[in-house]
Amino acid sequence: MALSLSSSTAIHGSLSSSSSHEHIKVGSKFGSFQPLDRASILSTPARRLVVKPLNAEPKRNNSIVPAAATIAAPEVGEKIEVEDYEKLAKELENASALEIMDKALAKFGNDIAIAFSGAEDVALIEYARLTGRPFRVFSLDTGRLNPETYKFFDTVEKQYGIHIEYMFPDAVEVQALVRSKGLFSFYEDGHQECCRVRKVRPLRRALKGLRAWITGQRKDQSPGTRSEVPVVQVDPVFEGLEGGVGSLVKWNPVANVDGKDVWNFLRAMNVPVNSLHSQGYVSIGCEPCTRPVLPGQHEREGRWWWEDAKAKECGLHKGNLKEDNLNGNGNGASVHANGTTTVADIFDSKNIVSLxxxxxxxxxxxxxxxxxxxxxxxxxxCRFCQAMEGSYVELAEKLAGSGVKVAKFQADGDQKTFAQQELQLGSFPTILFFPKYSSRPVKYPSENRDVDSLLAFVNALR
Known part of the structure; x- marks a missing residue:
């Protein structure tokens, strides 16, 4: 574990060597917790619940791991003061990631843990190390990660002298899903069901042993879902140790950090990274649902590429999906009572026909x-549609007067089902070429959306 339960020695330092860090008494045996005596409680300078494990083995030589659903009840009850986290988020809006991390660890101590996916959120572990405070790290092992990710987990553990607390999906649930729908059902009916079994439910079990967790969410990370992520918030989806709404706090220290700045930090601090990054992977998840992205593509285009941009959340951060992202039109835009939308149309050009x-x-x-x-x-x-707007408009200019008509069709909302059934719509954007002497359109197969690639496609079929 990131924090050893059998010793008072913290990561990169001793708890007893710093007067600013609290002393925590725990049983010497994993899963066996001893209540603090009254004298100890009165002498403790700050609030603290007894340390609770995140359902992971404390040492590598242990042969028996506690059941994933086993949560030890707190031995010491206490009244948790109510804090205005919206106000705190505003106060920390311009704070550095390191300052936010330090605030989170200081506030929640051993009742908070870093969620580590095996991607660039290793930066969170480095920030935690730099605070000098003890910290815990957990990860969701879905059973379908890339071999490189498993090797990376081992590298991180050795680099930081920690033990990552792994959470696993329920074997019976996985078996039922695979037996009834096969190994790759998500390609046909969406990733949500598989993610729910392999990621969301294990995460829920993990968070029930915590009062707060730390994630690597960034505002620039996912089109349509993470643009308003605050640095700290009451978790809108999951419950924490005390149970009920508002029982879990979610910290996002790098919410305001650009992706390129995260990578500059990793390079400057010589932090180990997943070898998949050098192969073109940016956002890394399960092997069947992750692929490299091409230059110019958004990082989340490498995740669940067969689905719409607005659906690119696995459920771990479902609270990012606003109600207007799930409205009847399914277009992810804010729809007013009069039916108008705040999203302006795109691909506006005299050379593009609106169908x-x-x-x-x-x-x-x-x-x-x-x-x-x-x-x-x-x-x-759709951010991916917006990203290719310039290329498509330029294509229309190049093809003007050539005998090839360039057009657009808004295929979301009420038109989505029709587009899926009749126009081969898989995800946005989908590009079709209607040949001169053929009844069936040809779907553009490439993810390259620069003008030269699009022009080559047209010239091959015109």
């Missing part, structure tokens, strides 16, 4: 078109 539903239906019916068409199926709120 209506009847228009694209007619295009589908034509077997002998007078001219070929290239059409992008898009959603205005």
């Amino acid at each position: 209506t539903r009847p228009g694209i239906e007619n295009l589908l019916k034509l077997e002998n078109r007078s001219e070929p068409w290239i059409v992008v199926l898009y959603a205005p709120w």
Whole structure:
């Protein structure tokens, strides 16, 4: 574990050597907790619950690991003061990641743990080390991680002298899912069910033994879901040790840090990183659901690439999904009572034809078109669509007068089901080419959305 339960020695230093850090009495045997006597309680300078394990083995030579669902009840009860975390988030808005980390560890001590995925959030562990305070780290082993990620876990443990507390999915639930739906059902019906079994439920069990947790969420990390992540918040989804709404606090120390600055920090501090990063992986999850991204693509395009941008959360941070991201239109935009939306349309150009539903239906019916068409199926709120807007507009300019029509069709909301069934829509954006003498459109297969790649596609089929 990140904090040894059988010793008072903390990571990178002794708890007893610092007057600013509290002394914690725990039983010498894992899972056996001794209540503090009254004299000790009265002499303790600050509030503290008895240390509770995150359901992981304390030493490598132990052969028996406690059941994942076993949570030790606190031996000492106490009244938790209510704090305004919205106010605290505003106060820390301009604070450094190190300052926020220090505040979190100081406030919650052994009742808080860092969630480590095996990606660039290793920066959190380095920040925790720099505070000089003891800290705990846990990770979700889904059973489907890349071999490189498992090797990275081992490297991190040795580098920092810690023991990561692993949480595993329930074997019976995994077995039922695989037997009934196969190993790769998520490619057909979405990743949420598999993530719920392999990640969300194990996380819920882990968090029930804590009062707070630390994540590596950043505002620039995921289109449509993390742009408003605060540095600290009451967790909107999960429950903590005391149970009930508001019983768990969520800290996001790097919320305001750009991805490039995280990497500058890792390089400056010579922090070990997952070898998958050198292969083009940025956001790293389970092996079947993670792939490298191409230059210019957003990092989350490497996760669940067959799904919409707004769905790129596994459930661990479901609270990021606003209600307007899940409205009936399914477009991720804020819809007002009069039906208008705050998201402006994209691909606006005199060289791009805006197709209506009847228009694209007619295009589908034509077997002998007078001219070929290239059409992008898009959603205005989609960051990936927005990212390729310049390339597509430039493509339209290059093809002006060439005999190839360039068009767009807004395929979200009420049109999404039709687009999925009739237009091969998988995720946004989807690009189709309607040849001159063919009834069926050809789907653009590449993730390269620069103008040269799009032009090569058109020229190969025109």
